[in-house]
Amino acid sequence: TLLVLKQLLAPAKKHAASPSLPWPRGLPLIGNLHQLGALPQDSLAVLATRHAAPLMLLRLGSVPTLVVSSPDAARALFQHNDRALSGRPALYAAVRLSYGLQNISFAPTEGTFWRAARRACLSELLGAPRVRGFRNAREDAAAALVAAVADASGAGAPVDLSELLIATSNRIVTRVAFGGRDDGGLEASAVLKETQSLLGAFWVADYVPWLGWIDVLRGLRGRLERNFHQLDAFYERVIDSHLNKRTSSSTGEEEEDLVDVLLRLHADPAQGGTFGSRDRIKGILTDMFIAGTDTSAATVEWTMTELVNHPDVLAKAQHEVRSVVGDGSDMVREPDLRGLEYLKLVIKESMRLHPPVPLLVPRETIEPCTVQGCEVPAGTRVLVNAKAIGAHPGAWGPDAALFVPERHSEVDAGKDFRPWVDDSFALVPFGIGRRSCPGVHFATAVVELVLANLLFSFDWSAPLGEAVDTDEVNGLTVHRKNPLVLLAKRRYVPASK
Numbered sequence: 001t002l003l004v005l006k007q008l009l010a011p012a013k014k015h016a017a018s019p020s021l022p023w024p025r026g027l028p029l030i031g032n033l034h035q036l037g038a039l040p041q042d043s044l045a046v047l048a049t050r051h052a053a054p055l056m057l058l059r060l061g062s063v064p065t066l067v068v069s070s071p072d073a074a075r076a077l078f079q080h081n082d083r084a085l086s087g088r089p090a091l092y093a094a095v096r097l098s099y100g101l102q103n104i105s106f107a108p109t110e111g112t113f114w115r116a117a118r119r120a121c122l123s124e125l126l127g128a129p130r131v132r133g134f135r136n137a138r139e140d141a142a143a144a145l146v147a148a149v150a151d152a153s154g155a156g157a158p159v160d161l162s163e164l165l166i167a168t169s170n171r172i173v174t175r176v177a178f179g180g181r182d183d184g185g186l187e188a189s190a191v192l193k194e195t196q197s198l199l200g201a202f203w204v205a206d207y208v209p210w211l212g213w214i215d216v217l218r219g220l221r222g223r224l225e226r227n228f229h230q231l232d233a234f235y236e237r238v239i240d241s242h243l244n245k246r247t248s249s250s251t252g253e254e255e256e257d258l259v260d261v262l263l264r265l266h267a268d269p270a271q272g273g274t275f276g277s278r279d280r281i282k283g284i285l286t287d288m289f290i291a292g293t294d295t296s297a298a299t300v301e302w303t304m305t306e307l308v309n310h311p312d313v314l315a316k317a318q319h320e321v322r323s324v325v326g327d328g329s330d331m332v333r334e335p336d337l338r339g340l341e342y343l344k345l346v347i348k349e350s351m352r353l354h355p356p357v358p359l360l361v362p363r364e365t366i367e368p369c370t371v372q373g374c375e376v377p378a379g380t381r382v383l384v385n386a387k388a389i390g391a392h393p394g395a396w397g398p399d400a401a402l403f404v405p406e407r408h409s410e411v412d413a414g415k416d417f418r419p420w421v422d423d424s425f426a427l428v429p430f431g432i433g434r435r436s437c438p439g440v441h442f443a444t445a446v447v448e449l450v451l452a453n454l455l456f457s458f459d460w461s462a463p464l465g466e467a468v469d470t471d472e473v474n475g476l477t478v479h480r481k482n483p484l485v486l487l488a489k490r491r492y493v494p495a496s497k
C-alpha cells in the first residue's frame with residue numbers, strides 16, 4: 001500500500017511520449033480530475049506554478065489535456081499551430097444543444113460549414129456596421145437600466161446590480177435577435193438560463209465516456225432533453241412568426257433583426273446551403289444567446305466590483321465620463337464613447353483580472369502539432385487559462401494582482417485603440433486565433449455603454465463602506481458568487497422630455 005501511495009503522490013513526471021512536457025501524476029480512472037477544485041482555473045494555475053509548468057499535460061478522466069498558463073506558453077503553442085488547435089471537443093450537452101454541432105461555437109473546423117458560417121456571421125451578424133445598426137437597442141436598454149437603478153435605490157436602499165445587469169443583457173440580445181416583438185422573451189430567458197446551466201455543468205461523459213450512464217442517474221440527461229425541446233419549440237415559434245411577418249407586412253424598411261438576417265441567408269443561393277436547414281439557424285441563435293448575454297453582464301459586474309473597491313479609479317473614470325458628456329445631456333449616447341479613453345483602460349484591466357470565460361472554450365487538436373520540440377497528438381483537449389495568463393507576473397510585473405488601469409496606457413499610447421489585438425498573448429479574454437470570439441464588437445459596444453451610463457448617472461459605494469468581496473462562482477461564465485449589492489446615489493436628474 002505504501003508503495004502505491006508513494007507512486008500516486010509522486011511529483012510531476014515526464015510523459016514517455018512527450019519527454020519535455022510535465023505531466024503531474026494522476027489517479028487511476030479519474031487521472032487528474034480530483035485536482036480540479038470548484039474553480040478549475042485557479043486549481044490549474046496553482047498546479048502549473050507548483051510544477052513550474054506553463055505548458056502541462058494532464059489526464060482529465062481518460063482525456064489527455066494540454067493546459068496553457070502563461071503568455072509565452074500561449075505564444076509558443078499558437079503562433080505556429082493555429083490550425084491544428086482549431087478543433088472543439090464534442091462535449092455531450094454541446095452536441096445536443098447545437099443540433100449536432102451545427103453552430104459556430106461547436107462545429108468542427110474541417111469541412112465547409114464552420115468557415116462559411118463564421119465568415120457570414122462576421123460580415124452579416126456581428127460585424128461593425130451591423131453592431132452600429134443596433135445602437136437604439138443598446139441605448140434604450142441602458143436608459144431602462146438607469147431608470148431601474150433609480151427606482152430601486154429611491155429611498156437609499158441597496159440595489160442588486162447583478163440581477164439588473166443580466167436583465168439588461170437579455171433585453172439587448174432579445175431585441176437584437178427578435179426585433180423587440182413579444183415572441184415570449186420572458187419564457188425564453190428562463191429556458192436559456194437552464195441551457196447555460198446545462199452547458200456549464202460537469203458531465204461525466206465528457207471525461208470518462210463509458211461512465212456516461214452516471215449522468216442519466218444524476219438526472220442531467222433528462223434535464224437536457226427537456227431543455228432541448230423547450231428551446232426548439234421557442235425557436236420554431238420565432239422563426240414562423242418572422243416568416244409570417246415577411247409575407248404579410250414587410251415594407252423592407254425596418255431594421256433587420258438577427259432572425260431576419262438568418263432567414264435571408266437561408267433563402268440566398270449564394271450561401272451554398274450553409275444556412276440551408278432550420279437546425280443551423282436555430283444552432284446559430286443558440287450561439288448568440290449563450291455567448292452573448294451572460295458574458296457582457298459578467299464583464300460589467302466585475303468592473304463595477306473593482307471600481308467600488310478602488311474609489312480613486314472610480315472617481316477618475318466618473319470625472320472623464322461626466323466631462324465628456326456634459327451636463328446638458330440626460331444620458332451617455334454612443335458617439336460619446338469615443339472620448340472615454342480611461343474607461344476603455346478600466347474595462348481592459350477588469351477583463352485581465354476577471355476574464356468572464358477564464359478557460360476560454362475548450363479546444364481540441366485536429367492534427368498532431370509540435371510545441372517546444374514535443375509532439376502533441378491529434379485529439380488532445382486544450383485549455384487556455386486566460387485568467388492565469390492575465391495575472392502572470394512575468395508579463396504584468398510584481399503588481400500583477402492589483403487593479404491598475406493605467407498599466408495599459410503605455411502599451412496603447414499612440415496607436416489606434418484596438419484593445420484586443422495584441423501580439424504578446426498576455427491578454428486573451430476573447431480567445432486566440434481563428435476560433436477567437438467573433439462577438440467582440442458587439443460585446444464592447446454593450447459593456448462600454450452600460451458602464452458609462454452607470455457612472456454618469458450615479459455615485460456608487462458599498463453598503464457600510466466595506467470592500468466588496470471578489471468571490472467567484474463557476475459556470476459557463478464566471479460570475480460573482482454573491483450578488484453585487486451597492487448603494488447608488490442619483491447624481492443627475494434627466495431633463496424632462
Ligand code: HEM
Pocket residue numbers: 104105106118126287288289291292293295296299355356357360361362363429430431432433434435436437438439440442443
Ligand atoms: C464580454 C463578452 C464576451 C466574452 C468575454 C467572450 C469570450 C469568448 C471566448 C473566450 C470564446 C472562445 C474563444 C477561443 O476559443 O479562442 C468565444 C467564442 C465565441 N463567442 Fe464570445 N465572448 C463575449 C461576447 C460574445 C458575444 C456578444 C457574442 C455574440 C453575440 C459572442 C459569440 C461568440 C461565438 C459565436 C463564439 C465561437 C467562435 C468559434 O468557435 O468560432 N461572444 N467568446
